[in-house]
Amino acid sequence: MSNYAISFSGVSKSYKIYKNRPSTLKEQFINKILKRNRMEIIEHRVLEKASFDIQPGQTVGIIGRNGAGKSTTLKLIANIIPPDEGSIEVNGTVSSLLEIGAGFQPDLTGKENVYLYGTILGLTKKYIENHYDKIVEFSELEDFMETAVKNYSSGMYMRLAFSVAIHVNPDILIIDEVLAVGDANFQKKCFDKIREFKNKGKTIVFVSHDMSSVRDLCDSVVFVDKNGKTTFGETDTLVNLYYTKIYGGEAALNTNDLKDIDILEIDEFKKHVNYEAYNDSNNRWGNQRLVINKVYFSDTQGIVQSVFNTGSDISINIELQSKMKEENVVIGLALYDEKGVHLSGPNSKQDGSIINIIEDTKNLRVILREPALLQGTYYLTVSAYDYECKEPYDYRDKQFKFSIVNNREEYGIVKLNCDWLF
Numbered sequence: 001m002s003n004y005a006i007s008f009s010g011v012s013k014s015y016k017i018y019k020n021r022p023s024t025l026k027e028q029f030i031n032k033i034l035k036r037n038r039m040e041i042i043e044h045r046v047l048e049k050a051s052f053d054i055q056p057g058q059t060v061g062i063i064g065r066n067g068a069g070k071s072t073t074l075k076l077i078a079n080i081i082p083p084d085e086g087s088i089e090v091n092g093t094v095s096s097l098l099e100i101g102a103g104f105q106p107d108l109t110g111k112e113n114v115y116l117y118g119t120i121l122g123l124t125k126k127y128i129e130n131h132y133d134k135i136v137e138f139s140e141l142e143d144f145m146e147t148a149v150k151n152y153s154s155g156m157y158m159r160l161a162f163s164v165a166i167h168v169n170p171d172i173l174i175i176d177e178v179l180a181v182g183d184a185n186f187q188k189k190c191f192d193k194i195r196e197f198k199n200k201g202k203t204i205v206f207v208s209h210d211m212s213s214v215r216d217l218c219d220s221v222v223f224v225d226k227n228g229k230t231t232f233g234e235t236d237t238l239v240n241l242y243y244t245k246i247y248g249g250e251a252a253l254n255t256n257d258l259k260d261i262d263i264l265e266i267d268e269f270k271k272h273v274n275y276e277a278y279n280d281s282n283n284r285w286g287n288q289r290l291v292i293n294k295v296y297f298s299d300t301q302g303i304v305q306s307v308f309n310t311g312s313d314i315s316i317n318i319e320l321q322s323k324m325k326e327e328n329v330v331i332g333l334a335l336y337d338e339k340g341v342h343l344s345g346p347n348s349k350q351d352g353s354i355i356n357i358i359e360d361t362k363n364l365r366v367i368l369r370e371p372a373l374l375q376g377t378y379y380l381t382v383s384a385y386d387y388e389c390k391e392p393y394d395y396r397d398k399q400f401k402f403s404i405v406n407n408r409e410e411y412g413i414v415k416l417n418c419d420w421l422f
């Protein structure tokens with residue numbers, strides 16, 4: 001037995017797909033007599049020799065296109081289905097929120113279902129009794145606990161089921177796309193609860209199509225590709241791979257076309273872009289309903305430059321262009337050092353700024369106030385998202401750069417302001 005929380009070694013899984021499967025015995029009999037519509041069984045390979053190891057305490061996202069095999073991976077971890085080949089090791093107690101609410105009985109009240117569903121999830125009656133108030137409080141359904149759940153809306157139903165499930169206290173928590181439960185407020189509570197699990201050192205594996213939550217929560221990612229190939233690795237890299245696969249191909253922009261930054265002379269322009277990344281279509285993706293046309297740096301007076309002193313304000317000038325009217329646009333930035341270490345990732349929504357409407361072009365300025373960066377070259381990602389931050393309009397990954405100079409000899413990346421009290 002290893003020290004891993006979860007270990008997949010050469011795991012493959014196929015499903016059988018039946019073509020021309022008769023739906024009745026009579027149909028089966030007639031088909032056989034007439035030798036027609038012979039049933040075909042096709043093997044659909046979902047996972048192909050998947051191998052990865054998840055350490056205890058890691059939060060891991062499983063991402064990939066629809067139908068790639070994400071839920072299948074979770075079901076294998078939860079031991080709901082067996083692998084065709086390879087081995088799976090799971091060390092610790094597992095609680096899975098896969099088919100959430102599947103154990104609910106429509107005719108029973110909310111309260112009765114809390115007890116029933118809790119028991120199905122392995123909780124004792126005593127434990128449920130002790131946690132009942134917390135479960136109800138979390139669900140925000142205090143006034144509906146004596147109502148039969150068949151009269152609940154689907155959101156209420158999911159909220160109660162999630163509240164029960166989240167009060168199970170396992171070593172490993174497995175969640176399938178349930179973070180989309182309820183309204184924004186409830187979703188935030190779910191995220192906070194998951195963070196609480198994470199802080200307690202629990203292992204969490206969850207499937208999500210929401211890349212901002214994956215980026216936010218995950219230490220590592222399993223990317224499940226359509227051909228059954230899985231890749232395990234660093235979150236940012238695999239989220240980028242996911243976007244490239246989804247929006248790549250024809251959707252990728254021709255970034256060799258430099259005329260979109262025609263405001264600057266080419267030599268000046270080169271100082272602002274990370275030339276290699278700028279010319280690589282793998283560093284840009286998005287649905288392009290709205291594009292980030294120009295990005296360049298200046299001081300706050302508007303004087304274009306790409307070299308700044310430590311602590312000087314940096315103005316990031318961005319020109320957006322939209323094909324149609326777009327509403328509630330969020331701008332995201334990500335800053336990296338020369339080694340590619342992600343230093344910071346602010347977005348305008350978190351800071352309370354949203355662009356209400358963009359039609360045609362819009363110029364924006366983002367001012368980085370007194371950045372405490374020390375000498376070096378820094379790479380900037382600029383992105384534009386819809387309000388939910390689910391789908392990028394345009395994502396320009398590490399395509400821009402600026403340098404910081406410092407006239408004092410200081411070591412490291414950031415300047416700390418110290419009061420030396422002696």
Ligand SMILES: Nc1ncnc2c1ncn2[C@@H]1O[C@H](COP(=O)(O)OP(=O)(O)OP(=O)(O)O)[C@@H](O)[C@H]1O
Binds near residue numbers: 017067069072
């Ligand atoms: N019991 C089953 N029998 C036959 N095919 C199945 C079965 N379960 C899943 N599949 C198929 O296997 C593939 C992977 O399914 P899975 O549910 O794991 O995908 P997913 O990545 O979770 O998809 P989504 O993002 O749409 O939830 C899909 O093509 C699906 O239709």
